[in-house]
Amino acid sequence: MNEVLLRSLTPSVLGILVRRGADFAAAEDAVQDALVEAVRVWPADMPRDPKGWLVTVAWRRFLDATRADAARRRREDLLDEEPAPGPAPAVDDTLQLYFLCAHPSLTPSSAVALTLRAVGGLTTRQIAQAYLVPEATMALGVPPAEGWGSISRAKRTVSGVGVSPALGAPPGRSLGEKSRARGRFDQPGDVATVLRVLYLVFNEGYSGDVDLAAEAIRLTRQLAAAIDHPEVAGLLALMLLHHARRAARTAPDGSLVPLAEQDRGRWDTELIAEGVEILQAALARDRLGEFQAQAAIAALHADAPTAEETDWVQIVEWYDELARLTDSPVVRLNRAVAVGEADGPRAGLAALVALDDSLPRHAAVAAYLHERDGDLATAARLYAEAAQKAPNLAERDHLTRQAARLNARRCR
Incomplete structure (x- = not known):
């Protein structure tokens, strides 16, 4: 078969x-x-x-x-x-289906599930396995407080939305204009929503018999083939550059390996070369978007032969561009790490002061910068605090080990 x-x-x-x-x-x-x-x-x-x-x-x-x-x-x-x-x-109606599955009335999780089934061709069982929920839950839905929308509810939401025959669009039109010309829906999701859905799929990684990261790359390649736009290319480049490091991200025992400690010989150089080529072509069009900026940061990490040779000054500059494009506190949190590497840990901590300490991973970033600054007691406390807030078991174990390592050093 x-x-x-x-x-x-x-x-x-x-x-x-x-x-x-x-x-x-x-x-x-x-x-x-x-x-x-x-x-x-x-x-x-x-x-x-x-x-x-x-x-x-x-x-x-x-x-x-x-x-x-x-x-x-x-x-x-x-x-x-x-x-x-x-x-x-x-x-080929694939493009219309992407936008239909990104209907503005759907929650992000429902849009992801519907995209995987309608465009990706996955079964409800495969999607449920990938998200570690029962098949009946994925098919029929769960109470909203539990977070997951259902495929059934998602389909009911978009069931009255029609698809028109595909229409051409002049190359000079914007992505939104081109998508509307190709397929007119009652309330189509815009391209930003489509890209966000694909990025959410990619970030889920993999479990069960479905590799969601690879599936996201496959779907984004389809979209890039259908739409000639730098942000679609930027997302594809970003996925390839991140995916290239996948084999080095975990140790044999399953524990996380930080970027600075990864064996760069295990990075996939072919994927890196492809991602860089796609990114360079997108940037040359001078229509910068957030996925292109993120891909540029990933490319700088991939280009460094060793962690010590990373061009942190240029990475800070790209984070400045990304912050300008998104005004995202998470971007500013990541920028603080880059500032700490480029200008020293105290500069990084100063950049952190302006951010809400309830942000996800704020405590982990603060712990890292305090450790770099030599304040092991504060760093150990913050690593332990970050572990309690970790979104998954692998990250919780990693942060717990960091706290234990610093506490052991302090007791010597």
């Missing part, structure tokens, strides 16, 4: 059904049924036209479901005739 082929065909098959008049939720269910049938049938009888086969089966499932639903009887005039057999139209 060619799982890669099935996943690559999912967006276009779904788009064809929506263009024929199916609402998004019903079309997505029908496509999932067709994928299950393909897994059962194809190993013994592979069709000559896989995409046409999926469209035919999905459309039949959609018609069956529609006829069984009395509330939709009034739509049967539109849906009752099955299209004539033949090759499926070569129209």
Whole structure:
């Protein structure tokens, strides 16, 4: 069974059904049924036209479901005739589906889940495994206080939003203008939302049988192929540069390895070279955005042969650009670390004073800078405090070990 082929065909098959008049939720269910049938049938009888086969089966499932639903009887005039057999139209609806899945009414988590299923072709089970939640929870939803929106609720939210045939757009148009020209929805998510969703997928890493970081890169490559815009390229470059360091991020026992201590011989030089090339082409267009700025910082880290040779002065300058673009307190927190490396720990601590100490990882940054400044008692206390607030077990263990290490040094 060619799982890669099935996943690559999912967006276009779904788009064809929506263009024929199916609402998004019903079309997505029908496509999932067709994928299950393909897994059962194809190993013994592979069709000559896989995409046409999926469209035919999905459309039949959609018609069956529609006829069984009395509330939709009034739509049967539109849906009752099955299209004539033949090759499926070569129209790529992937771009429209990206924007539909980034509907402004969806929570970020619901948008991520819907993108992975509708565009990525993952099953509900695979998505649930990746996020370490029960399959029923992912499919049907949980109370809002628990954080996860459901695929079902997400589909209901966007079910009335239609997709128009893809339209061309002059190269000079902005990304928002081009996306609106290519596919007009009732309330499409903008490109910033689409990129944010993809970045959220990437940051989830991987677990179970789905590697979400690799999946995010695959989806972002699709988007970059469909949209010629520097920020899409910037996000792809950022993902590649971060992913290149993945093998060196953890020790054999699973513990985190800080950037300065990583074995740079384990970094993927091909991914780094590709990311740098994509970034340079994007920056040359002189339309700087936040993902390009983040990728530039990652590229400077990747370019340094050793941690000691990192160009921290230039990294601070890029953080200044990033802060100007986003006005994000998290960016300013990371900038304080860079200032501490470029101008000394006391300069970093001075930059930290202006920031809210309730920020995520504020205590960890303060601990690091105090340790660099020689104040081991304060650093140990802050590392212990940061460990209590850590968002995951690996980070909590790392910070706990840092506190223990400093306390041991103080007792000698």
